[in-house]
Amino acid sequence: MSAIQIIFWFLSALAIVSxxxxxxxxxxxxxxxxxxxxxxxxxxxxxxxxAQFLAIVNLIxxxxxxxxxxxxxxxxxxxxxxSEPQKNLWMKLAGAVSGGCLLxxxxxxxxxxxxxxxxxxxxxxxxxxxxxxxxxxxxxDYLVPFExxxxxxxxxxxxxxxxxxxx
Amino acid sequence: MPIQYYIxxxxxxxxxxIVGVLVRRNVIIVFMxxxxxxxxxxxxxxxxxxxxxxVAYLSDKLxxxxxxxxxxxFFIMVVAAAEVSVGLAIIVMxxxxxxxxxxxxxxxxxN
Numbered sequence: 001m002s003a004i005q006i007i008f009w010f011l012s013a014l015a016i017v018s019x020x021x022x023x024x025x026x027x028x029x030x031x032x033x034x035x036x037x038x039x040x041x042x043x044x045x046x047x048x049x050x051a052q053f054l055a056i057v058n059l060i061x062x063x064x065x066x067x068x069x070x071x072x073x074x075x076x077x078x079x080x081x082x083s084e085p086q087k088n089l090w091m092k093l094a095g096a097v098s099g100g101c102l103l104x105x106x107x108x109x110x111x112x113x114x115x116x117x118x119x120x121x122x123x124x125x126x127x128x129x130x131x132x133x134x135x136x137x138x139x140x141d142y143l144v145p146f147e148x149x150x151x152x153x154x155x156x157x158x159x160x161x162x163x164x165x166x167x
Numbered sequence: 168m169p170i171q172y173y174i175x176x177x178x179x180x181x182x183x184x185i186v187g188v189l190v191r192r193n194v195i196i197v198f199m200x201x202x203x204x205x206x207x208x209x210x211x212x213x214x215x216x217x218x219x220x221x222v223a224y225l226s227d228k229l230x231x232x233x234x235x236x237x238x239x240x241f242f243i244m245v246v247a248a249a250e251v252s253v254g255l256a257i258i259v260m261x262x263x264x265x266x267x268x269x270x271x272x273x274x275x276x277x278n
Contacts (some may be wrong), residue, residue, distance in 0.1 A: 019183040095189030103182035119170045121214045122221030156249035160256040
């Protein structure tokens with residue numbers, strides 16, 4: 001087993017266990033912290049795939065900004081008392097069984113698909129994930145979506161302020 | 168790594184997100200599970216971009232196949248950030264009106 005494989009399996013196990021802990025934790029603050037662990041594991045996968053720009057953006061935007069926003073809202077609501085109303089056991093079981101059935105069907109589909117049977121996600125070749133290549137494309141072909149996203153941010157900001165205002 | 172491993176990892180994360188949306192009643196946890204699903208899709212997009220780049224690299228060493236997928240991931244992150252800001256504002260407003268984060272309170276909307 002090479003070092004890349006060991007890192008891959010470690011990061012995969014970390015991501016799945018942390019994602020499960022997001023569900024299992026009773027305290028919402030713990031859920032946020034476990035979700036940050038998931039984001040770190042996914043950023044590790046991006047680095048492994050040589051997508052360095054996305055790895056650092058994932059850390060800055062998701063783990064840095066969005067999760068802090070979640071933490072602020074949780075602390076604003078004072079939810080860290082463990083008084084969350086629970087669904088009854090049958091509803092939980094039904095949710096878990098339906099999600100497990102979906103996972104089983106999709107995994108069996110993937111295992112049967114012959115088109116992707118011998119395809120490999122290359123780890124060592126290519127430098128398309130570096131910021132130089134992505135920036136050239138972003139400011140040439142994708143310039144209009146880039147500018148539209150700034151308008152989207154402005155409208156989201158105004159909308160959040162208007163919604164969050166009292167009355 | 169074989170692309171199947173990445174597909175199965177992403178599917179596992181996505182299904183964990185679905186189970187979270189179905190099982191939990193705290194609306195913030197439901198929202199976090201939606202973020203988890205978005206990240207699973209992002210990981211799959213990056214893996215597929217490297218897969219196609221690896222195929223194109225064999226014939227042309229200077230190919231830029233696959234940069235589009237990584238920019239898609241970038242735009243998904245942009246939209247997710249905007250979505251989170253508006254969604255959390257809605258949750259705060261809902262909490263101010265009902266003093267609860269239980270999603271079952273939201274069925275008052277139908278009256």
